[in-house]
Amino acid sequence: MEKERYIVVLEDQQKNSLKKVENELEVTITSSEFLSSENRSHDIIDNDNGVLYKNLGILVVENMNEAQLKSAVKNDSNPIVYFEKEREFFSADELSIINELKKQSTDLANKITELENYIINKPLPQKSLVEMEWGLKALGLGNSLYTGKGVDICILDTGLELSHPDFSGRGIEGKSFIAGEDWNRDPNGHGTHCAGVATGNIRLDNGKRYGIAKDANLKIAKVLSDAGKGTTSSVIDAIDWAITKKFRILSLSLASAVKLNDAPSPLFETVGARALENNCVIIAAAGNDSSRPSVPKPVSMPANAASIMAVGAIDGQMKIAKFSNAGLNPSTGGNVNICAPGVDIFSSYPKNSKNKSGNYYAMSGTSMATPHVSGLVALYMEQFPEKTAKEIWELIETKAKPIEGLKYRDIGSGLIQA
Numbered sequence: 565m566e567k568e569r570y571i572v573v574l575e576d577q578q579k580n581s582l583k584k585v586e587n588e589l590e591v592t593i594t595s596s597e598f599l600s601s602e603n604r605s606h607d608i609i610d611n612d613n614g615v616l617y618k619n620l621g622i623l624v625v626e627n628m629n630e631a632q633l634k635s636a637v638k639n640d641s642n643p644i645v646y647f648e649k650e651r652e653f654f655s656a657d658e659l660s661i662i663n664e665l666k667k668q669s670t671d672l673a674n675k676i677t678e679l680e681n682y683i684i685n686k687p688l689p690q691k692s693l694v695e696m697e698w699g700l701k702a703l704g705l706g707n708s709l710y711t712g713k714g715v716d717i718c719i720l721d722t723g724l725e726l727s728h729p730d731f732s733g734r735g736i737e738g739k740s741f742i743a744g745e746d747w748n749r750d751p752n753g754h755g756t757h758c759a760g761v762a763t764g765n766i767r768l769d770n771g772k773r774y775g776i777a778k779d780a781n782l783k784i785a786k787v788l789s790d791a792g793k794g795t796t797s798s799v800i801d802a803i804d805w806a807i808t809k810k811f812r813i814l815s816l817s818l819a820s821a822v823k824l825n826d827a828p829s830p831l832f833e834t835v836g837a838r839a840l841e842n843n844c845v846i847i848a849a850a851g852n853d854s855s856r857p858s859v860p861k862p863v864s865m866p867a868n869a870a871s872i873m874a875v876g877a878i879d880g881q882m883k884i885a886k887f888s889n890a891g892l893n894p895s896t897g898g899n900v901n902i903c904a905p906g907v908d909i910f911s912s913y914p915k916n917s918k919n920k921s922g923n924y925y926a927m928s929g930t931s932m933a934t935p936h937v938s939g940l941v942a943l944y945m946e947q948f949p950e951k952t953a954k955e956i957w958e959l960i961e962t963k964a965k966p967i968e969g970l971k972y973r974d975i976g977s978g979l980i981q982a
Contacts, residue, residue, distance in 0.1 A: 567626055567627060568626070568627055568649065568650070569609070569624060569625065569626050569649070569650040569795070569796070569797055570624070570625050570626075570628050570630075570633060570647050570648070570649060570650065571622060571623075571624055571647065571648055571649075571650060571796050571797065571800060571831055572622065572623040572624070572625060572633070572644055572646070572647045573621065573622055573623075573644070573645050573646040573647070573830065573831060573834050574616075574621045574622070574623060574643045574644060574645065575621075575643045575644075575645045576621070576643055577616065577618065577621055577643075578643075581643040582616070582643075584642065584643065585623070585636075585642075585643060585644065588632070588636060588642070589614070589625060589628060589632065589633075589636075590612075591612060591613060591614045591625055592612060592613050592614070593613075593614050593615070593616050593623065594608055594613060594614070594615050594616065595615075595616050595618050596615060596616060596617045596618050596619070596801070596804050596805070596808070597618055597808075599615070599805075601739065604741075604743075605624070605741070605797070605801050606741070606742075606743045606797075606798070606801075607743070609624055609625070609626050609797070610626055611626055611627050614626070615801070617800055617801065617803075617804035618804070619803075619804045619807040619808055619838065619842065620800065620803065620804050620807070620834070620835055620838050621834070621838070622800055622804075622831070622834070622835065624650075624797045624800065624801075633647045646830045646831065646834075648796075648829060648831055650795050650796040650797055651795065651796050651820045651865070652793055652794070652795055652820060653787075653788065653793070653794045653795065653796070653799060653818040653819065653820045654788075654792055654793055654794075654818060654819065654820070655721065655722060655752070655754040655788055655792040655817060655818055655931055656817050656818055656819040656849035656851055656852055656864070656929050656930050656931040656934070657754060657817075657852070657927055657928065657929030657931040657932070658679075658683050658852055658887055658927075658928050658929050659680070659683060660754070660792050660929075661851075661852045661853065661887070661929075662676050662679055662680045662683070666680075683928070698880045698905065699761075699904070699905030699909055699936060700773060700774070700776070702878075702880075702882075702905055702979060703776075703904070703905070703936065703940060703979075703980055703981060703982050704981050704982045705776065705982045707982070708943060708982040710943040710944075710946045710947050710982075711777060711778050711779035711780070711943070711946070712763070712776070712777025712778070712779050712780030712939065712942030712943055712945075712946055713779035713780070713946055714779075714780075714781070714946060714949075715777065715780050715781065715812055715813065715942040715945045715946055716780070716781045716783055716809070716810070716811040716812050716813065717762050717763055717777065717780045717781070717782060717783065717811070717812075717813045717815060717938055717939070717942050718783035718784070718785055718802075718806045718809075718811040718813065718814050718815065719755060719758055719759045719762060719782070719783070719784055719785070719815050719817075719935070719938075720785045720787045720799065720802050720803070720806075720814060720815065720816050720818070721754055721755030721758050721759070721784075721785075721786070721787065721788055721815075721816075721817055721818065722750050722752040722753070722754045722755035722756075722786065722788045722789070722790065722792060723738070723740065723745070723746065723747045723748065723749060723750040723752075723755045723756075723784060723786040723790075724736065724738065724747065724748060724750055724755055724756050724759050724782075724784045725748075725749060725750040725753070725756045725912075725913075725914035726748040726749070727914075728756060728912050728913075728914065728923060729768055729923060730760065730764055730765065730767075730768065730912050730923070731759070731782070731912070734782060736748075736782045736783070736784060737781075737783050737784070737809075738783065738784030738785065738786070739784070739785055739786070739802070739805060740786040741785060741786060741787050741794075741798040741799075741801045741802045741805075742786050742787070742788070742789050742794070742798060745786060745789060745790055746786070747784050747785070747786040748784070750790075750914055751790045751914070751916070752788070752789075752790050752791070752792050753913050753914050753916065753925070754788070754792060754817070754927075754931065755784070755786070755788070756911075756912050756913055756914055757909075757911045757912060757913050757925065757927055757931075757932070758815065758817045758911075758931060758932070758934070758935040759782060759784070759912065759935070760774065760775055760911035760912030760913075760935075761774070761775060761776065761909060761911045761932060761935035761936055761939065762775065762776060762777060762780070762782075762815055762935035762936075762938045762939040762942075763775055763776070763777050763778060763780045763782045763939060763942075764776075764778065764911060764912050765778035767910075767923075767924055768923065769922055769923070769924065774910050774911055774912075774924070775911070775912075775939065776935075776936065776939025776940060776942070776943070777939040777940075777942040777943055780939070780942045783806070783809070783811055785802035785805065785806060787799050787801075787802045787818070788818060794818065796831070799816070799818070799866070800835065803835055803839065803846070806844070807838075807839060807842045807844055810842075810843075810844075811844060812843065812844055812845070812942075812945055812953065813844070813845055813847065813938050813941050813942055813945070814839065814844060814845070814846045814847065815847050815934055815935050815937075815938035816846060816847065816848040816849065816866065816867075816872075816934065817848075817849050817929075817930070817931035817932075817934045817935065818848070818849065818931075819848070819849050819850070819851035819852070819864035819865070819866075819867065819930070820864055820865045820866075821851060821853050821861070821864050821865075822862055822863075822864055822865055822868060822893075822898070823862070824861075824862055824892060824893065825893060825896060826862070826868075826893065826896070826898075827893075827896040827897060828865070828868045828869045828870065828896070828897040828898055829865055829866070829869065832865060832866035832868075832869040832871075832872060833869040833870060833871055833897075835866070835869075835871075835872075836866070836869045836870070836871025836872040837871040839871070839953075840871060840953050840954050840957075843952055843953045844953055845873060845941060845953040845954075845956065845957055846866075846871075846872045846873065847872070847873045847875060847934055847937050847938050847941065848866050848867035848872050848873065848874060848875065848934065849864070849867060849874075849875055849929070849930035849931050849933065849934045850863045850864065850867050850874045850875055850876045850877075850888060850889040850890075850900050850930045850933075851863060851864030851867065851888075851889040851930060852877075852887035852888065852889065852929050852930055852931075853887070853889055854886065854887055854888060854889050854890065855886065855887070856884060856885075856886045856887070856888070857886075860889065860890040860892060860973075860974070861889050861890070861892070862889060862890065862891075862892040862893045862898050863889045863890070863891055863892075863893070863898040863899065863900060864889060867898075868893070868897055868898035869897070870897055870899075873901045873902065873937065873957060873960075874891075874898075874899065874900050874901045874902075874976070875900070875901070875902055875903065875904055875930060875933045875934045875936075875937050876888045876889070876890070876900040876902070876903040876904075876906075876930060876933065876974055876975050876976065877903065877904065877905070877906025877907065877928075877929065877930045877932065877933040878903050878904070878905060878906065878907070878933075878967070878970075878975065878979065879905075879906075879907035879908075880905075880907060880908065882967050882970075882979075883970070884903075884970055884974045884975065885906050885907050885928070885930075885933075887928070887929065887930070888903075888906065888930055888933075888974065889930070890971075890973045890974050891972070891973040891974070891976070892973065899973075899976060900972075900973065900974060900975060900976040901961060901976040901977065902937060902960060902961060902964055902975075902976045902977055902978070902979075902980055903933065903967075903970075903974070903975035903976060903978065903979055903980070904933035904934070904936035904937050904940075904979065904980050905932070905933060905936055906928060906929055906930055906931075906932045906933035906936075907928045907932075908926045908928060909926060909927055909928065909932040910924055910925070910926050911924065911925070911927070911932070912924060913925035913927075936980065937960070937980055940960070940980050940982060941956060941960060943982060944956050944959060944960060960980060961976070961977040962977075963980075963981050964976070964977040964978035964979060964980055964981060965978045965979045965981050966978040966979075967979055
């Protein structure tokens with residue numbers, strides 16, 4: 565029988581409340597404070613055992629009676645206030661979305677193949693390497709005196725290729741939330757690329773700068789498998805761990821598509837709000853489901869939660885990226901808050917068959933835009949250490965630069981600026 569997990573939001577975590585939940589759901593609840601590298605949540609959760617992420621007040625259980633959960637939500641004396649089935653998340657770059665669409669829709673097969681061939685085979689812009697790192701110039705980083713020193717940035721992704729020369733000797737802390745896979749290896753490459761954008765520095769092959777917050781404390785949470793897939797519970801597990809560690813910035817270059825007029829999940833609205841209460845800001849990719857200019861799609865989960873900063877992508881011509889999702893559900897939630905460079909972005913990458921240019925590779929997606937914002941937030945936090953996460957968020961949007969001809973629904977407050 566296939567396992568089916570439920571993510572449950574609790575109103576409180578009092579001892580008698582937890583005992584009521586245990587009795588009603590017939591499970592034993594283990595608090596995340598007892599988790600460690602040897603005692604991991606994915607080893608604990610089964611039909612008889614659930615894990616409570618104490619910083620978030622969120623419980624993960626398996627194979628529950630859904631009618632029983634619905635009854636608990638309606639019962640005012642029960643601490644369960646919301647639940648939903650676990651979802652799958654995917655790395656938010658063009659190729660990952662295309663691969664998933666291929667599995668889901670035979671009607672789009674020809675168009676997907678055409679787009680895939682274009683993305684894989686398109687020639688790189690014939691410009692010097694200095695100009696290729698156009699994203700850093702667009703943010704105005706040339707005049708910044710800050711490097712993110714002392715600020716913790718946690719990249720929730722496919723892990724990090726720790727053997728990459730740009731990350732050697734940095735004392736990087738990490739944890740895997742994917743059973744059987746290590747955080748310090750990244751056969752996928754997506755996480756290493758995002759980590760480079762946020763915290764990389766100088767390319768070893770040509771001496772050109774490609775990363776933003778070189779002196780930030782890089783933290784890694786592997787929430788997506790080597791195949792680029794993860795689940796709600798792995799993401800929640802990692803966020804709870806990061807809050808326990810008091811990390812200030814969580815960068816999520818991952819997305820799960822939603823439909824037009826879908827309301828944001830109360831689950832991630834709760835997670836984002838509780839992170840902000842703990843002086844931590846969650847920054848997430850708006851998603852890459854659009855086919856512009858004809859078919860923009862709504863901001864994906866978890867970025868569509870109001871308490872999570874949603875990042876759209878622009879290209880080097882200051883146009884909205886053809887794949888970048890839009891704030892199409894303003895009445896129910898799901899706005900883009902900010903935009904950043906997300907097309908043909910060079911960054912660190914593991915050496916493998918896909919990467920024929922050594923330790924660096926160009927990728928496109930709102931995945932690439934997100935760590936631009938995360939790195940820049942670290943610079944702001946270094947400059948204004950007394951400001952809270954909420955105040956830094958407000959400052960980021962206040963200082964953003966509107967782009968002529970682009971809509972608020974697509975870029976929010978505008979292009980982030982140093």
